[in-house]
Amino acid sequence: MEEVSSLARKLKYHLPLHQARITFIAQFILALIRSRSNNLYRVAEKFQMTAGRESSYRRIKRFYADYEYSYEELGQLILGCLEIDRFTLCMDRTNWKHGSKDVNYLVISIAWQGNSIPIVWECLDKSSGNNTKERIAVMKQVLKLIPADQIDSLLADREFIGHGWFEWLEQHNLRCRLRVKEGFPVKHNGGTSEKGVETSISSFPVVKKKSKMTI
Secondary structure (H helix, E strand, O other): OOHHHHHHHHHHHHHHOOOHHHHHHHHHHHHHHHHHOOOOOHHHOOOOOOOHHHHHHHHHHHHHOOOOOOOHHHHHHHHHHHOOEEEEEEEEEEEEEOOOEEEEEEEEEEOOOOHHHHHHHHOOOOOOOOOOOHHHHHHHHHOOOHHHHHEEEEEEEEOOHHHHHHHHHOOOOOEEEEEOOOEEEEEOOOEEOOOOOOOEOOEEEEEEEEOEEEE
């Protein structure tokens, strides 16, 4: 139980919740890691409690039904655990079908030691795609947690383009590095155009690397 207590102390520092809820969250996180599964029955089996699996499973279901998290609290917890002061962010999107329901998430994560740790996300009310308004909305949530001057760059795939989007990033002094196809035409500020070489769009640098360029 020492690892549960240790994690609970860390959570308590960042989350304004009562001790019973904090202890449960610590149990749940460690059980997820031990079970290596998102199947809640398997997770419940790994709880370090005298109660049986069925009791732990019911607690998990009650937690999902009752608990409302805030981005600010969750974000502060993640930032407190990482203990870094400069950030490389990643923007990505994923979509799938859950039965007949379309699930389409737009996610901002922190690149950290070869991993990508989600910090803000939004489930979009459509089957696929995203737009500038939706990207700006999630980035505003990020800026409540991380000041713009602590963000080194935002990494994104080639679907995250648009004049309005780039203008908003520039207005907030956020550097974007965008992956595009080799040979993709890019214009200099002066109006000249090149392909597959080092150049720039507005204030966003472009660097060629193997078969890709980053913006």
